[in-house]
Amino acid sequence: MNTDIAIAILATAITAGTPIMYAALGEILAERAGILNLGVEGMMLVGAVSGFILALHTSNPWAGLLLAMLAGGFMALIHAFLTITLKANQVVSGLALTLFGTGLAGYIGKSYVGIRLPESFRAVPVPVLSDIPIIGPVLFNHDPLVYISYFIVPALWFLVFRTRAGLNLRAVGENPAAADSVGINVFRTRYIYVIAGGMLAGIGGAYLSLHYVPVWVENMTAGRGWIAVALVIFATWNPANAIWGAYLFGGLDALGLRLQTLNVTVSPYFLKMLPYIFTVLVLILVTRRNMLSRRGSPKALGLPYDREER
Template sequence: MEVSVWIAALAAAITAGTPILYAALGEILAERAGVLNLGVEGMMLVGAVTGFIVTARTANPWLGFLAAMVAAGALASIFAFLTITLRANQVVTGLALTLFGTGLSGFLGKPYIGQPLPTTFKAVAVPGLSQVPVIGPVFFQHNPLVYLTYFLVPLLWYYLYHTRPGLNLRAVGENPAAADALGVNVFALRYIYVVLGGMLAGAGGAFLSLAYAPTWLENMTAGRGWIAVALVIFAVWDPVRALLGSYLFGGVDSLVYTLQAATKISIPSFFLKMLPYILTVLVLIVATRQTIVKHVGAPGALAIPYDREER
């Protein structure tokens, strides 16, 4: 294939992987705090429909983006109350959250199916950097929500590993009783990071409806929330690895269509849609085995409700 085709495929991989990256970063925060939230898919859908509705009514995509984060954060706060305060089973509650978010988004978005947006997030070339051969077209000719992740990933990485609040976050996820004994408010931190994680999932949903495919369709996330949950394991709960995993999924999602267009080979569409998920599962299996070998696993208190009376 021509070089230009590969460049277009790599650029498309970044765009396709960005909504998964937002959701995966949010799930990393929640799981690092010891809370397993399987409601990512539902929160993404609520974020997508809220962002679309607000943008359709205000003609301001930034307001839609912020509204999506707030709506998903509100949904995450319900999950936090049930699992942190009431100590409900996190797996069951997360699945219920996904079902609720799917139904709620379908109900709210029904009048907006097929309706065009007055404005969306457009690609903005970064002056100077966008002109660099290969690197420019791949990384610096995207919409602002993609550029936002370029700052968010290193910021979260530095926060997790090089700040005292980041140390407290990891301590709450590893050994909440010890953190509590040292004066760290386990319940408050878990609430904060679960809600922040939900807001980032909402941001991923808004990316889909406001930038990636500016429209509203029921279940438009198409399983990306579940992929984000799986990629957290692949990434070993690390933001930089989450970025690589997200772009890997996005690359496969877009590359198969690019190959079909470039080689003129007729490939069944259902098979193309299946490939990214198959590859993600295979990569997840391999990554999990490597994780076990290196003795690097999930946070020690992941999915375990904390009770001060039992410490």
Template sequence: MDQSIWVAILAAGVIAGTPILLAALGEIITEQSGVLNLGVEGMMLVGAVTGFMVAMNTSSPWIGLLAAIVAGGLMALIHAFLTITLRANQVVSGLALTIFGTGLSGYIGKDLIGQPLVSTFKPAALPFLSEVPIIGPILFNHDLLVYISYLLAAGLWFFLFHTKKGLELRAVGENPSAADVAGINVFMTRYVFVVLGGMLAGMAGAYLSLAYAPSWLENMTAGRGWIAVALVIFATWHPVKAFLGSFLFGTIDVLGFHIQNFGIMIPSFFLKMLPYIITIIVLIVVTRETKTRRVATPEALGIPYNREER
């Protein structure tokens, strides 16, 4: 098979994996603080519809992106209030957030379906880097949001494992009582990083409606938020592994559209299922691993912190 075909598929895989990566990075910092947020899908949908609506009315995708980030942060703030202040069940709150976000985005966007978007994020090849054989076309011939996702993954890795604040964040997720005794504000830390995680989820949604497929369609995330949650486990809460995993999931998603061109006749319905089948397999494998050895799961993940009980 022609090498250029595989390069094109892998390049498309990077694009398809970008919203998953952004959402997964947001979920990583949320869960590193000890809060589980299963509302990623809902936050992405609200971010997508908000970003599209604002970009359409302002003719600026950057303003639309900013609006989507704020919308995702506000959605996450609801989850933070319920789970951190009121100490509600994090699983129930996250699922409610997804249901609420799905309904809200559908209501807001009912008049936006089929509307054209004049100004979108366009591909911009990076000088010199895009000219590197094979690697250049795959990684460095995309729009600016893809490059921002690279920087976010690298920056988050450095923050988590090479800064004092990153250490404090992981301490809150591992042992909030000990972190509290050490003078770290557990509640403020959790609030900040839950909201930041929601902002990244909103940004992921905006990428779908402003760059990946510039339009608004109801439920256009198509389960990507759930894949992002699974990717966090697959990546063992590590940003660099999340980057590689998003590239893998994106390529699998794109490959489903091309595999019949290779002469492999597989029903189209199965091809659409492929990314989600891989997600289930990954979760099964990782779950089996956790039974034999402790992975990097934050010890206090999903457990509300009550200072009076420490």
């Protein structure tokens, strides 16, 4: 019985953590390029609603997923244009993007509220692997988007830390002037990663509307975009850490609910606070060990780059 509960909590942690993880991975890319995008919540919602609408009309969740990525990318493009080309304040633009995205998603989704999706992403147990005791039901009895995330995380880690493109990306985020001087196109790099980040946020939103709760309801992300922003710091801008952080943050929710049926009561407000406490603790740790230069935030994060001010 106890292992059953443990398995259920771990499996729920993965499903609850996956949408946050996608969004956080996207934000890691954008922030590695030096652009802070606080519009994650807005991009997720627009991804969720547009993916839902197309999936409803085509009866194909994959088509919906594709549109969710494009929609998330488009939202990010607005942020990129404002902050990279026009050099607007990134915090202001990001917050505006969240407000805009929340409103826009509510507006276009108005006539789709409460409709059931005929075809959604469903759990597909992986043959053989899902039969392994404990590990099988925890890791290999999920929907395709979870399996995709198993590949995306190492791929992004490899991209950021082991490829030339990743080196360029980090250079742009650390010191755009130096990157520019060695011939890296700072503007193009930033555009690419901000948009890619938006696409991942779009997937995060679509995970909710195309799989977890396959209906569209306004504000269905319920603040998960902000958890994703905190997760980026928790993960110290490293895609590989995002996976643990996402499962931890997702697992906390699941744990709190499960404790109730076991007659153990933990304050839900305390549990809701924990992700942010962890984030602050991680910030303190990395600063104290003076590792900011190696593991901490990209140096040029939040600063617009202007060639003439070089």
